[in-house]
Amino acid sequence: MIIKRHLLFICFLIVCIIKGQAQDITFGHLTTNEGLSNNAVMTMYQDERGFIWIGTRNGANLYNGNEFKVYKFRKNSSNSLIYNNINHITGNKKGEVYFMTPKGISALNIRKDTFTTLIQKEIRAMFYHEQLYAAHSNSIYIYDGKQFSLYYELPQKSKITALHVNDNQILIGTENQGLFSLDRHHQLSHPISKGNISTIFQDSSGKYWIGSWEEGLFMMNGETISNFRHEEKNPSSISSNFIRCCSEDKQGNLWIGTFNGLNMFHPSSQTFTRHQKRENGLSHSSVWSILCDHQGSIWVGTYFGGVNYFNPESQIYHQYQAAKTESEGLSSPIVGRITEDSQHNLWIGTEGGGLNKYDPKSRKFEWFRHSKLPGSLSHNNVKALYYDPLREVIWIGTHLGGLNKMDLKTKKFTQYFHNENDPESLPSNIIRDIIPYKEQLIIASHAGVCIFNPETGKVKRLFQTLPYKITYAAGIFIDHRGTLWICGGGNGVYSYQFDNQKITNYKHNHALEHGISSNSINRIYEDSQHRLWLCSNESGIDLYRYDTDDFINFDREKNELASDCVNDVCELSPGKLLFTTDVGFSILA
Template structure:
């Protein structure tokens, strides 16, 4: 007897993505960051006429060379060459009915896509009645009737009862100003708005006279005879009409006023082009208008337009100016179908990371892109760079003064590598430099500095010209951390006291960071460990002081509570007095006061985006923000979870820079990197609402996708799509198989992490990145196999956090003759 393997594939996908929480922001994104899907990513063609997200979460794109289904990573393409009942490859419109099937309008007729088979099937009545007419728009009503607009053949109604087409009939012939129908818009009060080549028609589907508010539309001569390509009924009930060449009309159903918006090149608040091809509304109520000149955003609060044109500059602009189609999904994704640029898309939940960069020829930009230090005070913002000196920014960014080293000015700053700022009690700005000593700004307008340097043989001079950090000891004296040790600066006589010379140490104190905490302790981070001093001892320190006491913390592999890593590059005290330590290569450490003190370490394995932690800041909610060598992490100390952000989220670069951070009184956080400075207010971050629901997207045997309904070794493996299948039975001859999966989340899908485990085969959870979303197995034994995925209840980073989300084991069912199987349950 032939052996049969029966597998129940129950995936409980483990997914990790970054989610933030805050109040909803109701304003327009100032500059959406775009992503692009073109033929380079798998589209068959770059002209997109229609876009749809189906009820299962897949995206569909109609191109001029076939229909595409997209799962966030890969495309499945349907073309007339392979699909007998797809009449043409020019896909012009899409609609999903209440049964989850697709109605597809082409330039050669209407087609029906049966989702249960993932293929187009024949409906004879469609061919008989409609033939090869060009289909321009399709909508579906609450009774599952299909309404079809055509080019030259008016409107057709299809009754679709119990998944069976019972009637196909032409309707409203005497109510249309033109049989060339471009758009249908079904209103909640059972009215149908029809856009044609020769004006607008308002149809009462219930019969009888029109309501006065709709009758009023016919009184406006402005729209009579216009070629209306698209119609939107917004959430306020207002109507927007887009025309082929004369712009946009807005009809207010509350005031019954009609407002016209044209394309005036001299008015930046007008449209960027008069040809309007599609109109949508985003989740914030912004009206988005697609034209042959790009995107236009209408903000009802200001009643003004802003625009997004095309440019060759990636991610900042559209890659093609001709917008054919628009789609807004329920998760904030805005999809833009273009004429030659494929799909452009962005998410309105993307984080509002602002930036300051160096721009050649712009004197108001910062002087260099590598930012090493940041200092804010009142309305003035100081940026210290590694190679470009200082930029002083004021007047809300409209005025910038640069201070740079100059051989022609002996009173200029002594180095262009600026590591730290502090203002002393004499109101002088002190500037720490790398290689140029301590610089005191005496006169801003004259660009005049006084330089305090290391002088060989003078033990009251600076210990080293290489300064990493400045910190207050009291309201008069300043702690100076240098490559050569720790100094106390006295501004009364510009002298320095060298603390390290009174310490019992046998190595140079190469200092990277300083912190004076609320408990009168001074913390000193070095390349060889962490030092702690009693502040009162330093306040009384003088040349006659004897040996000074201190506590040193170093890494001890035999002590799990010891410091992890000796190279300390950042220090921070949180609002609750907790001391946080950033290391070079070992993540962050939390200092605990228990016993003699100890440390709790958090690193990449826990979800931190990188173990090189340059700077730490805290937001108003008590979250820590950590800049690293590979992204920016937000850490919640209560839940011990991380949320990570990268250049794909809008950061200038994934690599930040030494000690470059600060915060201001308004809650803004500032972080410097190698490509400039990012700043943002965490309170403005929206909460992304989606917890992805993973689905299977493809099942393959011997690397070949299994086709629905086809027999393999005398057995049909799939009777429906893998995403809809509850049980799979395989012959032992088909024992080499793989299964692919996707979260169907389109906002930063590359950041999603997956994990799976085949019980009895995989000893541990197999964690994979988004570019390896499949499980592959070979020659498994003839027994029940459970392939598990974990569905998280919170999107957090760190597999150890996800392990708390394990669901109960599934029951296995036995079958005579040694056959065993388990059932695949949908979660």
């Protein structure tokens, strides 16, 4: 058998992996706690150096990836912003950044770090295309590097609220008369007849996306105009008719900021996915600005929640964290075991937080913890889980709380404990692993291995005599041949054949080239190709070869494994395995 020894390290940690479903976004956050001048973020811009400029209601912020430099209006100084309320930021990519405020426009010379006031008027729209364009009242002005001059005046008296300029036309958003289009011959058309236009964005395919205050989102593709509106009873509609901003990520997805959350548009179905305020997610539902940076990360400016950021390419996986509110997250940040029931609910065993249920349909959590009431979980430190489809129960092994059976219909727990006066009781109240065996269970505990009869609650203890007396077991597995494998206690692994009661102990021996690499084994796992894998605490991964009764080792030095301390493994697809380590995870393909 030929094994492809290619291990890819993916450099981020996750709490758990959930595949095959749309997930909420995990955001990073920048607020006044990190040095932002104000949590109301109105606009963002990335300059030619890659730095992010963030305009707030109280100053402009330059973020270099590590810290903020704050710029504010200073009394009696010509070398400062004209006003602290920053509504829009753009630049010429040649060393100048422009800040639009209700009192005018300031320009910053990046090299000299000096400000110049370009115009002192109420400016409500600004756009840079070869030159700087600005709108005051119903007039458009153009800056030639020295001064502004009048470029065009709308015949209608409606105030201009948004601009988008390219080689062929200027799109002009107004306060109450919708959108106008001005071609290079100054011929004016009126493609959208009503609405207060808040933003105009052109995507990579050439379509225009026009946001309004009350009329929803417009899409203009040539002569065709579509209007997307919020529908109260349709969760796939846009989350609000109050649109503030649009941006496109590196994958071509359109992101829309609204008064009530962030939306991603799906062009194939003409529907939207909503992302609204939640714990560990969007910090505030009122989104004022969106920026896609050069590396593909999306920056979201909110009205009272500062900056939220994420990278769509890394959202294949989702991080679930501990939450104060039961429905919104885990009861404890330390997760030991996860299993799935027939309804695709996830059951999550935590250390200190009891048992958690995650419903992927509602995306809500439910906590089950120990209490003084009868029928509760016996202990909050959960070490083992097994979903029993035959009985429709979850078996839960705890640390010091014995074994629990949870009836999924009644949500009541039955408890089983060690009794030193009863040899048919559990050998220990510390349960480390549970697996099915012929309509019964095999249980690994701190006092060895036993077969548990679910009907009677009685056990049969195994491996009680020398030379293979097993007094501690942390992991158990039955392979495709029916052989029981046991690990734990620093004694390598044992294999046991039920039919002839043959037991073999594999221990590390430096003299054996293909012996087991470590006596400290964390997990035993068989993939869909019937390959048996051992995850070690110090020497990487061992693959057991049935035909030669020996092992092949994969480690950090030879195979670029993330770490030689490997905790667990699961199969992503046939031939592709994911190994979790103490510093991240690796994929073997």
